Amino acid sequence: MPFITQGKTNLIYILIVVVLAVIVGGGILGYYYSWIKDLEAKLAEIETRLPVVETPIDETANWETYKNEEYGFEIKYPPDFIEQKTESANVLLNITKEDRGSLYITIRVIKNYDINDILSSVGEVKEINVGDHLGYEYFYVEGIGTSRVRSIQLGQNALIIEFDYIGDGQIFVTANDKKVYLQAFSNQILSTFRFIDAVGQCSPIDFLGYELVKDATGTEYEFEVDLNNDEENEIVRIYNTISNDFGERIGPNMIKIFTEDADCPKEIFSYTGEGNFVWGTQILNNFFGDGYNAVLIKDTSYAMGCGGTIHLLLLTYKDGKYVTINGPDYGSFGLYKFDGAKGTGNKIIIAETKWENDYCCGCEHKLQFIIYTWDGRKYIKTEAGITENKYLDESIEEVLKKEPSVIDPK
Numbered sequence: 001m002p003f004i005t006q007g008k009t010n011l012i013y014i015l016i017v018v019v020l021a022v023i024v025g026g027g028i029l030g031y032y033y034s035w036i037k038d039l040e041a042k043l044a045e046i047e048t049r050l051p052v053v054e055t056p057i058d059e060t061a062n063w064e065t066y067k068n069e070e071y072g073f074e075i076k077y078p079p080d081f082i083e084q085k086t087e088s089a090n091v092l093l094n095i096t097k098e099d100r101g102s103l104y105i106t107i108r109v110i111k112n113y114d115i116n117d118i119l120s121s122v123g124e125v126k127e128i129n130v131g132d133h134l135g136y137e138y139f140y141v142e143g144i145g146t147s148r149v150r151s152i153q154l155g156q157n158a159l160i161i162e163f164d165y166i167g168d169g170q171i172f173v174t175a176n177d178k179k180v181y182l183q184a185f186s187n188q189i190l191s192t193f194r195f196i197d198a199v200g201q202c203s204p205i206d207f208l209g210y211e212l213v214k215d216a217t218g219t220e221y222e223f224e225v226d227l228n229n230d231e232e233n234e235i236v237r238i239y240n241t242i243s244n245d246f247g248e249r250i251g252p253n254m255i256k257i258f259t260e261d262a263d264c265p266k267e268i269f270s271y272t273g274e275g276n277f278v279w280g281t282q283i284l285n286n287f288f289g290d291g292y293n294a295v296l297i298k299d300t301s302y303a304m305g306c307g308g309t310i311h312l313l314l315l316t317y318k319d320g321k322y323v324t325i326n327g328p329d330y331g332s333f334g335l336y337k338f339d340g341a342k343g344t345g346n347k348i349i350i351a352e353t354k355w356e357n358d359y360c361c362g363c364e365h366k367l368q369f370i371i372y373t374w375d376g377r378k379y380i381k382t383e384a385g386i387t388e389n390k391y392l393d394e395s396i397e398e399v400l401k402k403e404p405s406v407i408d409p410k
């Protein structure tokens, strides 16, 4: 076979192969591109179906924050509200602004709140829950005003958040129109309400290793008394340590004052005494004549032999704070009497058992009288007389009736 003919034939073959390759390759490429396009189209379709995620704008971000540490909450409100003067001590916040009428926001505390008291004057009341606190919500209409009220129980008291809209009916014709407007406006503000440090606010009332002192009848030493004269009771609880295996109470007594709030008591005072046993307590009205009440705590320590020493400890409120005041000590066979003229606590008469080589528990003895006078800061001790006669079961009043001169200073 001549070489040239062979060469021509080969060229034709090569051309055919190249043309075929282009056709086939182009087809594959074409198919590939169309597949990619199809895929892109499908992706685009999926993308359009996905929801658009945008960072929400916090409209309340630059609002004013009202924070109340006493009741432990905060709430935000738009900055164009202006504060109003208020006469009532119960009002915590009172702000207003003009917007298609007058808008008012008032936050106040109502002591001993009972929702039943307002049921007759409002329509439907809805029970709600705000941060684990029971609450109520209702609307009411009065003249050209429409109000939304949310109350939140704080123990016996309630925090009241009230929104009032006052408009003349030009913009909102019906009461319901006003209600809808007021609801939208107040919802946003109410959504910013929160209790601050709700856990830290409430104090425990039980303490490891301690129990409430009980008297002989099993009554626990827990008193309601208004010590700081704010017309609200505090709870005074007196604890002693739990007895050990030998029936002894080793640690000292503990006195604590809590705010009167069954749901969330707050500890406001704590004192750890010297004695480890409490003989008795008593509430004393206007004890120093300064208008403040006091609680007497007779505490003692275990003693060997014939009785122990009783210490008169007084819990009261002075110079803006709760304080304990040390009164006199006396032997447990002794007697005492609060005898001040203006405020019984200004003078304390003590009658001590006078031992005269006749040491005997439960026997008659003469009594040594001692007068303690309050000087405004502490008790000043003055020794008085010794009785002529011996006594055992008589009260201090009976002894003084028989021997009145015994309290004359020596």
Ligand SMILES: [Ca+2]
Pocket (backbone or CB within 6 Å): 225, 226, 227, 228, 229, 230, 231, 232, 233, 234
């Ligand atoms: Ca009080």
